[in-house]
Amino acid sequence: xxxxxxxxxxxxxxxxxxxxxxxxxxxxxxLFALAAxxxxxxxGVMNVKNLAQGDFVIAGGYVSWWLAGLGLPPLLGVAAxxxxxxxxxxxxxxxxxxxxxxxxxxxxxxxxxGLAIMMAQILNLLFGSxxxxxxxxxxxxxxxxxxxxxPIAKLLGVLLAALLAAGVILFMKASRMGQAIRATxxxxxxxxxxxxxxxxxxxxxxxxxAAICGAAGAIIVMVWVIQPFYGIxxxxxSFVIVTAAGLGNLPGVIAxxxxxxxxxxxxxxxxxxxxxxxxxVLLLLLVLVVRLVQQRRMRRSLx
Amino acid sequence: xxxxxxxxxxPIEARxxxxxxxxxxxxxxxxxxxxxxxxxxxxxxxxxxxxxxWDMTGGQMGYNSLGNVFFYGTGMYVAAVITxxxxxxxxxxxxxxxxxxxxxxxxxxxxxxxxxxxxxxVFCAVCALLIGYITFGxxxxxxxxxxxxxxxxxxELVSNWEWVGGxxxxxxxxxxxxxxxxxxxxxxxxxxxxxxxFVLLRWLYTTRFGAAMNAVRDDEEKAEAMGLxxxxxxxxxxxxxAFFVGAAGAISAFQLIxxxxxxxxxQTINLGIFxxxxxxxxxxxxxxxxxxxxxxxxxxxxxTWNYLLGWxxxxxxxxxxxxxxxxxxxxxxxxxxxxPEWFGIRVGRxxx
Numbered sequence: 001x002x003x004x005x006x007x008x009x010x011x012x013x014x015x016x017x018x019x020x021x022x023x024x025x026x027x028x029x030x031l032f033a034l035a036a037x038x039x040x041x042x043x044g045v046m047n048v049k050n051l052a053q054g055d056f057v058i059a060g061g062y063v064s065w066w067l068a069g070l071g072l073p074p075l076l077g078v079a080a081x082x083x084x085x086x087x088x089x090x091x092x093x094x095x096x097x098x099x100x101x102x103x104x105x106x107x108x109x110x111x112x113x114g115l116a117i118m119m120a121q122i123l124n125l126l127f128g129s130x131x132x133x134x135x136x137x138x139x140x141x142x143x144x145x146x147x148x149x150x151p152i153a154k155l156l157g158v159l160l161a162a163l164l165a166a167g168v169i170l171f172m173k174a175s176r177m178g179q180a181i182r183a184t185x186x187x188x189x190x191x192x193x194x195x196x197x198x199x200x201x202x203x204x205x206x207x208x209x210a211a212i213c214g215a216a217g218a219i220i221v222m223v224w225v226i227q228p229f230y231g232i233x234x235x236x237x238s239f240v241i242v243t244a245a246g247l248g249n250l251p252g253v254i255a256x257x258x259x260x261x262x263x264x265x266x267x268x269x270x271x272x273x274x275x276x277x278x279x280x281v282l283l284l285l286l287v288l289v290v291r292l293v294q295q296r297r298m299r300r301s302l303x
Numbered sequence: 304x305x306x307x308x309x310x311x312x313x314p315i316e317a318r319x320x321x322x323x324x325x326x327x328x329x330x331x332x333x334x335x336x337x338x339x340x341x342x343x344x345x346x347x348x349x350x351x352x353x354x355x356x357w358d359m360t361g362g363q364m365g366y367n368s369l370g371n372v373f374f375y376g377t378g379m380y381v382a383a384v385i386t387x388x389x390x391x392x393x394x395x396x397x398x399x400x401x402x403x404x405x406x407x408x409x410x411x412x413x414x415x416x417x418x419x420x421x422x423x424x425v426f427c428a429v430c431a432l433l434i435g436y437i438t439f440g441x442x443x444x445x446x447x448x449x450x451x452x453x454x455x456x457x458x459e460l461v462s463n464w465e466w467v468g469g470x471x472x473x474x475x476x477x478x479x480x481x482x483x484x485x486x487x488x489x490x491x492x493x494x495x496x497x498x499x500x501f502v503l504l505r506w507l508y509t510t511r512f513g514a515a516m517n518a519v520r521d522d523e524e525k526a527e528a529m530g531l532x533x534x535x536x537x538x539x540x541x542x543x544x545a546f547f548v549g550a551a552g553a554i555s556a557f558q559l560i561x562x563x564x565x566x567x568x569x570q571t572i573n574l575g576i577f578x579x580x581x582x583x584x585x586x587x588x589x590x591x592x593x594x595x596x597x598x599x600x601x602x603x604x605x606x607t608w609n610y611l612l613g614w615x616x617x618x619x620x621x622x623x624x625x626x627x628x629x630x631x632x633x634x635x636x637x638x639x640x641x642x643p644e645w646f647g648i649r650v651g652r653x654x655x
Contacts, residue, residue, distance in 0.1 A: 099628045105443050111627045
């Protein structure tokens, strides 16, 4: 308790620390938003709630880490992770997801939870349970007499995330496939009647989601650390963001992602680093309760 | 017509009684027939208890909780704290873990055990009422994720709570007396919990309460419109389930002696998902399904585990995916469809 009060008074005394926490949080949050966008895509288009989302992120990170160990430049690793996870997503879709789309939602949730366990364990067997990261040889920028340090690697990560997000949005708006995806999300039956091969759209959407997650993971491994069992917390964060923002609300997803990142950093600062996971999960419960109260006011339930 | 049904029903009733007698005899004899597998047999009863409890909300009411393991972990901690508090100061005991010698008399041990198991059950039932009051407003996948969140959050918070040992976990005294006797005692404690829950559910599912539970699953809005206060039924059912899961957790705490928060107590991806797989494997929403599923799953797990050399968790994930995707009706659902006459249901020409 004393420690918590001490941390709080530290924040009040040195406002510049707040700025540092917020900058850190926004940088991490942009990556959360990326993974959450993929979840919202799959959720909206094929009504599948993917609990393996975080494990796609971690798997992408390991692809990039492993290739960097073989001498591939980390920036190319992002592209490689995108491509490899695209293939993984396609295989997963054909083996499992295609069979759960028409079923009730708990089926997809449980099937992807099983997938999450499998992926985490396979990564653990292949790469061991130590935390891993890629060290980039870039300088660090200092502001406010060194109070705020911004590693250029992190800035680069945010930039890459923004580029990827812009690319995906442009694709969804402008390309024929993007239009087909949006049409399927609105009304799958009508889309089928009008000659869209929805099975192909589903496969494409799920692969795209896995690829986005993989690229996000490849960025995370450059600016943070990964570990085979960190996947579930990324899945939970994605759910927090999508639940808070709602489906098909892209600005909301970005805002919620950045907000979650900042709140988590605050939580870790105030309560101690040991509580970071707990803060992420408690935010989920908080968001669910807030949404629930909103719905109750309209005499509806969250479903 | 009623006479015809009676004469056709009698042999089924007689066979059913014979089946129950054989099973009870097997249950009583098992730890002595297979003395080398006493711990595994106790674990089998644990699976039966948690699977039956999960099916109360998951199968009968359509509320699929991924967080029932919260009650298991909480039960463990409540039992440990009660037992220690009877003899020592809890904070002092946990901070001296490994260092100081803490002896318990037999009386303290057994009083702690009895109070701990009951206390854990009651505490978890109250927790279920409080958590359920919030989470039962969530439907479908949101309920599953919300309850999963509760379980994960509890594990993370407890692992930061130094008073109960933090991430190091907490140790209980060893069973005073012969080691093998201890194993038999734990076997019968788990078996008693399992049989009590089974008998309770067998009765409960035939009552108006059971019908209301199924009405919630089939169409909650209509049930509400018919005047059923659905939240009360959901809370009552979940707190009964929580009582038994908490008590089972308490028994596990004494059996395991030492446990820690993330891997043993709030083991979201082990026991938390095992219980769901057991129910799905056996057949959701049936009385025998969770029992059959628990036996099948536990035997599969114990037989294959050692030969898979590190790949057992991958195999487990694959088993979940395959069960969910290809075999969702479960063993009981399959049998009811293929052999309805076994269940006293007559179809087709015979029924006319």
